Amino acid sequence: MKTLIVYFSFTGNNEVLAKTIAKDLDGDVLQITEPKKRGMFRIMLDMLFNRFPKIDNQEILWQKYDHVLLMAPIWNYLIAHPMKSFIRKNREQLKDYSFITLCSGRETQKEKITKQLKKLAKYGPKAIIEFEILKLPTYEEQKDSIYKVTQDDLNTFRQEDVYQRLLRSYSAKEEIVQ
């Protein structure tokens, strides 16, 4: 079982989680990059007009992978736009995939993410997982600034049932052990 972890990250949270998951699963990592520099203003415009920004072309050997984990932040209930572009561009290839986000956490968000994925991709996701900042014990300490996950936070996520299930389902390492 080989897993490809494709991530987009603006402030670094999804990036550190993607790299942690990749290490735990023994998976490969691919970062979605953009030809144009991104700032908060572009995020606002993307949200306002629900745009599909241009992303860099990268060759992917899809046949190498049994499962793809897509990871990106949520912006005002929307999957971060560069990830939307990636999904639309690769919709034929995304047959066995899950969506993971490290986000603040908002009510009814999962249904909204599901709807967006159904519209963008040809097939539905195997799982949607939200790792939520608002539930972290360290949240109060950083509440007044853009929250950056710490090593302690990553360890908290790693102890969650859903994280353990993810490892059991998609780990290349476990396959070797069996």
Ligand SMILES: Cc1cc2nc3c(=O)[nH]c(=O)nc-3n(C[C@H](O)[C@H](O)[C@H](O)COP(=O)(O)O)c2cc1C
């Ligand atoms: C403009 C903006 C809008 C956001 N909207 C949401 C949202 O609707 N739901 C949510 O759970 N988090 C929301 N967040 C929080 C991000 O999802 C969260 O900070 C995430 O960890 C950032 O990921 P990154 O560091 O990988 O870019 C928003 C953040 C920004 C900057």
